[in-house]
Amino acid sequence: MPPEERRAALVEATLPLLLEHGATVSTRQIAEAAGVAEGTIFRVFESKDDLVHACLHDALTNDALAEQLDALPRDLDLPDTVARTAAILAERIAGIRILLGLVHHRPQPAASEDCARPDPVALRARAVDAVAGVLARHADRLRGTPEAAASALLAVTFGTTHSFFGGGDLADPDALADLLLHGISKDA
Secondary structure: OOHHHHHHHHHHHHHHHHHHHHHHOOHHHHHHHHOOOHHHHHHHOOOHHHHHHHHHHHHHOOHHHHHHHHOOOOOOOHHHHHHHHHHHHHHHHHHHHHHHHHHHOOOOOOOOOOOOOOOHHHHHHHHHHHHHHHHHHHHHHOOOOHHHHHHHHHHHHHHHHOOOOOOHHHHOHHHHHHHHHHOOOOOO
């Protein structure tokens, strides 16, 4: 297997383990999940910290988000599309927060193209594009553009998943979808 593919396979196997076990995940668990020998990890990554940073970088690229959203059934109505999208976003945001907590106190990996600091503007644009792609299926029912609706959905979902601002009724994707679709006014 070429090094890039092995690297991607290790990241893919490690991400769910990090979300489940946090920093206590062992390289043995990672190797078992990836179906490789433990030493293989260190032929691809200099350290477990480098692998953790690569996982965060991968999670931030939003490629997996785009794939998840694109896989949503095309026959969902708008409220279900918004609710399912909000649920996917909330899960991803929670996962990224966990990963950020794990790397916060870890040494930065050696400078490499794979672990370069991602551009936040590009990350946001990729997320907006992914969400807008799903909402475009209902463009005729949206007040504005799919991109504007996507920005609103991302902002509200991000806010409701934040421990200080979020929680309550809006932690439920259906309630969040209702708010976005109908506003806060009873008269809307």
